[in-house]
Amino acid sequence: MKVNPVNLILIVCFISPLILGFINRFNSEDVKEEILDIQKSILLLGTIIFTVSAISKFDLLDIIIEYLRNLSNGISMFFDNYPQISYYGVFLILNYVIYNIFILLISIINSITIDPILNQLQRYSLRKGEVFRGIIGFIFAIPKAIAITIVICIGLNLLTYFKITSEYNNYINTSTIYRTVSEKVINAITNSPFVKEIPRVLNNSLKINVVKVNEGNSKQNSEKEIFSREIIYYNGVTLEEGIKSNKEIDSLAQKLTRFKSSDKEKARVLYSWIGTNIEYDDNKANEILRNNFKVQSGAIPTFESKKGICFDYSCLYVSMARASGLKVRMVVGEGFNGRQWVNHAWNEVYIKEENRWIRVDSTFYKAGNYFDSKRFEKDHRSEKVAGEW
Incomplete structure (x- = not known):
């Protein structure tokens, strides 16, 4: 049975953090960092949703792109020649800025709320032994694994703009994992909260068929002149x-x-x-x-x-x-x-x-x-x- 390489990549990307979480376990030095990584993964998704919502409500992305166009002819020409890449590029930069603002806020909140709890969890896990610490590491790695899988899917999605090969597109379209992530997450990221309509709208639901029809035209000598015309359906x-x-x-x-x-x-x-x-x-x-x-x-x-x-x-x-x-x-x-x-x-x-x-x-x-x-x-x-x- 032929394995879809896109499915294989996504499975490996999902499983790897879980295995590492179990192997590395929690210890006194990195327990807080591990929790913060989980928060970052959640914040990444939250930031994307927040950014998309803000863009949809205020047309923020169009305003930024228009501002950048006016900075120089070079930027304007790049946006004209590569509108899709430009759109995603500005989106990712905006998302990065908002993400770091959220990280700063969550760090302040952690220092007065979560850190004391983590200190106790650290001591408790050390008493329970290595296997227990490995299990905690595995559990805490699940959100990170989900976030990494989504990020990889976004990267695969962006590659479709470059029209690499028809075989690549076929792997993308037949990957059940990618299609699931794409339908549930990516379509909401790349457009607006209402874009759940778009995957349905933009199936190949327009079929154009050209039919040639032969017709006859009588002449005075009773012979028929045959000519053809095209009918487009x-x-x-x-x-x-x-x-x-x-x-x-x-x-x-x-x-x-x-x-x-x-x-x-x-x-x-x-x-x-x-x-x-x-x-x-x-x-x-x-x-x-x-x-x-x-x-x-x-x-x-x-x-x-x-x-x-x-x-x-x-x-x-x-x-x-x-x-x-x-x-x-x-x-x-x-x-x-x-x-x-x-x-x-x-x-x-x-x-x-x-x-x-x-x-x-x-x-x-x-x-x-x-x-x-x-x-x-x-x-x-x-x-x-x-x-x-």
Whole structure:
């Protein structure tokens, strides 16, 4: 049986601290240091959660990145060329600073609370013998082992940006340990507290098939001229079928935008309504992954069921934007799901008062601001306009 090397690495990283904890045991010199290491491991996770929460609430990371961009052209060019790496780099630096502040605070608290207890525990363990001290060392090493495993998973996650090999990506995607840590921890770290929606949103739930159709055209001499054309199907429907609207959709769109004075206000209220009222359909995503195109796709079924996947969100946005008198596009490309780049769809809408197209991703609404936002640079790429209306 072939062993997944990613699983093997993670198992070794988890077990090693436990074995060392038992072998080294507790002694009078390092017992406090061992407890402090456990606290540091817990603080590391707490710091990550705190940092992500602060970033989500105050857009702190975007503010810092924008400030750094203005320091020099070199930094700005690096951020433009490597947006993903820059995003993670700034995040890690910010996390490091906050982490050390927390360490300072916990050290002060320890000196007046935990240290006296540790002194007694030290004396008690010495009386009980070597095996007992080893068992305590093993138990206290468990949080450290968990923290190390998570850190290694984050490192493996960052390596996916460099596109090392397809075989590496395959090992990553088939590693049950990595996938578990990624789903439970990494996705919360790399985005916002609401990003638990994103792993579901960014499965490969957009399937594009190009079909060549031969057609005949009669000539005067009764012969037929045969020519072919291509029909593109998105999740089993054509683009025109997907964006097809009805009176209910048109009426709601016009009602929502009736008192909006600018195109940008109209575009934003549609983005907010779709992002708030449409839920991501996990079952449909799984069916699409299995190439089951019997499930209904497009604006109308999404509006009626209040559920859909990225193509459906984008179709509904097109339908509502058209009903509101906005020029709109359907864009297909790739999105990053915390593990790899996968097929994705979103929109662009033309803002007359600014004479430009802006990007809108209502599927990502619950993950943060994806209305004309620089966040697109972090997790969207290879965009191509599928249609414009």
